[in-house]
Amino acid sequence: MSDALRELYQEIILDHARHPRNAGVLADPTAKADGHNPLCGDRVTLYLHRDTDGRIDGISFEGKGCAISQASTSLMTELVKGKTKEEIDALMTGFLHLVKGEPESELSEEDREQLEVMAGVKDFPMRVKCATLPWHTLKSALSGAGVASTEAAP
Amino acid sequence: MSFDVEAIRAQFPILAREVNGHPLVYLDSAASAQKPLAVLDAMRRLAETSYANVHRGVHTLAAQSTEAYEAARDVARRFLNAAHREEMIFTRGGTEAINLVAASFLGPRIEQGDEIILTEMEHHSNIVPWMFLKERLGAVIRVAPVAEEGALDLSVLERLFSPRTKMLALTHMSNVLGTVTPIRQITELAHARGVPVLIDGCQGAVHEPVDVQAIGCDFYVATGHKLYGPTAIGLLYGKRDHLKAMRPYQGGGEMIRTVSFDDVTYADPPAKFEAGTPPILEAAGLGAALEWLMAQDRAAIQAHERELLAQANEELGRLNWVKRFGTAPGKGAIVSFEIEGVHAHDVATILDGRGIAVRAGHHCAQPLMERLGTPATARASFALYNTAEEVDRLVRGLHDVRRIFA
Structure with missing residues (x-):
């Protein structure tokens, strides 16, 4: 197997895909959004609960998709807990730079370490959308849009 | 006329290239076919x-x-x-x-x-x-x-x-x-x-x-x-x-x-x-x-494509972790399939790492995918320039997919 493939399908990614964290429906969510990649049919529904300070104190997802989208969603749900919309915006910007192979500086050392496992996606331009789908969906949930598509105009 | 697949392949310059360090195996002709020099x-x-x-x-x-x-x-x-x-x-x-x-x-x-x-x-x-x-x-x-x-x-x-x-x-x-x-x-x-x-x-x-x-x-x-x-x-x-x-x-x-x-x-x-x-x-x-x-012997082409299909069906049929869609008699040389527990896009990415091009997705036929109860399949489509060895490489590639996701 090539190094690029080995990095893409590293054990931690496969583990998240096989055993997604925070899978399921959240009771009494304060926000919800559906994400869809019409090119491949991947779907994700995110459920959020935010506390009175606006920090995420509960998150879950349901969805079907490839290992990359499943792992990315699972990982994201772990990372955004306790964060505000502004913190998540910065995290997302850093993540998008990371998976597109663009220089980035927004990530804290700790976040970078966690997200680094997704960096292998940058060598597979056709798969970047798989990794970014949950983040776009989260953005929709936070802004109240309710729907996200990888093919929507930015 | 007889059918000489190597003589055919020689007329398609792109088939000589490598992809990710492996000779290209192009199994996506149903999406778009390669072009011979004549064209x-x-x-x-x-x-x-x-x-x-x-x-x-x-x-x-x-x-x-x-x-x-x-x-x-x-x-x-x-x-x-x-x-x-x-x-x-x-x-x-x-x-x-x-x-x-x-x-x-x-x-x-x-x-x-x-x-x-x-x-x-x-x-x-x-x-x-x-x-x-x-x-x-x-x-x-x-x-x-x-x-x-x-x-x-x-x-x-x-x-x-x-x-x-x-x-x-x-x-x-x-x-x-x-x-x-x-x-x-x-x-x-x-x-x-x-x-x-x-x-x-x-x-x-x-x-x-x-x-x-x-x-x-x-x-x-x-x-x-x-x-x-x-x-x-x-x-x-x-x-x-x-x-x-x-x-x-x-x-x-x-x-x-x-x-x-x-x-x-x-x-x-x-x-x-x-x-x-x-x-x-x-x-x-x-x-x-x-x-x-x-100008080709089209009956011979059809027979060749059917042989490739039969070979693929036989080899994939032995793998109980591969589910095939579409077994109507007299069907054309297209194999749509799913690997247990692996999304079609992951299958296609791993095969691509072996130089094998297959289609993955809903194939612009969402109502049919709904009928089949799956959001996406992988699809290998065989054309006149494909060979029995390429079918073997596909099958070996699927074993690799299985190993990675086991």
């Missing part, structure tokens, strides 16, 4: 020696380009065995051909509640143009179901006809299941009820010789890039009387006889349906592709 040379030759706009100028290049363009129409007529050359329209592809028929032939005939019959295994290009008539004019879409193995049940299809049926549009060969439909028999069923028939031959015309007169269909659609020809050109066959009676599809140059600000009169078919500068180099390329294909 590439024909396009380049026209561009280098005689290119100009067609049907306009009087200079030498204009005349030579027009001649090449119209010669391609003659080849296309022979390829589908149409009775008349003016029954062959060049379009921008299969999609435009179907949109043209929906808009110019059927649209004016539709009243609220009139019915259009499709099948469950149509490509989006043979669904959405008809949906426009549902949205705009209140047409009703009736859908012939596909049985578990992928075949159409003709007795069910027959029951869908009603006095309000205005059109039947169906695929010659499913791009997902490989199912080949009995188009001649179905055309007879429809005609017995006075219903016109459009056949989407984008896949079918590649894999077997087509005789539109024998089929009797009203319209037959094919696309250049799957026929080993260029992109951006397609073929619409339409019966002469239909084409004469139909309104133009797009307005512009070439499709007119006279234009004033009071009135426009239209050219006769085929020009009536070829508004604007047509795909000239592409027509030359398509003509070359069809000539090239007709």
Whole structure:
């Protein structure tokens, strides 16, 4: 197997895909959004609960998709807990730079370490959308849009 | 004539390349086929020696380009065995051909509640143009179901006809299941009820010789890039009387006889349906592709593709973690499959790492995927240039997928 493939399908990614964290429906969510990649049919529904300070104190997802989208969603749900919309915006910007192979500086050392496992996606331009789908969906949930598509105009 | 796959492969320069350090195994011809030198040379030759706009100028290049363009129409007529050359329209592809028929032939005939019959295994290009008539004019879409193995049940299809049926549009060969439909028999069923028939031959015309007169269909659609020809050109066959009676599809140059600000009169078919500068180099390329294909032993090609399909079915059939979709008898050389616990996109990415190109996704046939109960499959499609060794490499690649995800 090539190094690029080995990095893409590293054990931690496969583990998240096989055993997604925070899978399921959240009771009494304060926000919800559906994400869809019409090119491949991947779907994700995110459920959020935010506390009175606006920090995420509960998150879950349901969805079907490839290992990359499943792992990315699972990982994201772990990372955004306790964060505000502004913190998540910065995290997302850093993540998008990371998976597109663009220089980035927004990530804290700790976040970078966690997200680094997704960096292998940058060598597979056709798969970047798989990794970014949950983040776009989260953005929709936070802004109240309710729907996200990888093919929507930015 | 005999069939020598190596001699065929030598005519497709791209097959000699490597992908990710492995010799390319191209199993995505149902999405778009590779082009032989005969096609590439024909396009380049026209561009280098005689290119100009067609049907306009009087200079030498204009005349030579027009001649090449119209010669391609003659080849296309022979390829589908149409009775008349003016029954062959060049379009921008299969999609435009179907949109043209929906808009110019059927649209004016539709009243609220009139019915259009499709099948469950149509490509989006043979669904959405008809949906426009549902949205705009209140047409009703009736859908012939596909049985578990992928075949159409003709007795069910027959029951869908009603006095309000205005059109039947169906695929010659499913791009997902490989199912080949009995188009001649179905055309007879429809005609017995006075219903016109459009056949989407984008896949079918590649894999077997087509005789539109024998089929009797009203319209037959094919696309250049799957026929080993260029992109951006397609073929619409339409019966002469239909084409004469139909309104133009797009307005512009070439499709007119006279234009004033009071009135426009239209050219006769085929020009009536070829508004604007047509795909000239592409027509030359398509003509070359069809000539090239007709010069091959097509029965031998079909036998070769069937052997590859049989080999793939046998080898994949031994793997209890591979689920195949579409096992209708007489199907074309397409294998759609799922690997237990692995999404089709991951399958395709890992195979690509081995230089193997397969399609993964919904194949522009979401209603069929819904029927099959899966959002995406991987698809290997075999063409005349594929080999038994490539089927083996596919199977070895699937074992790698299984290992990674085990």
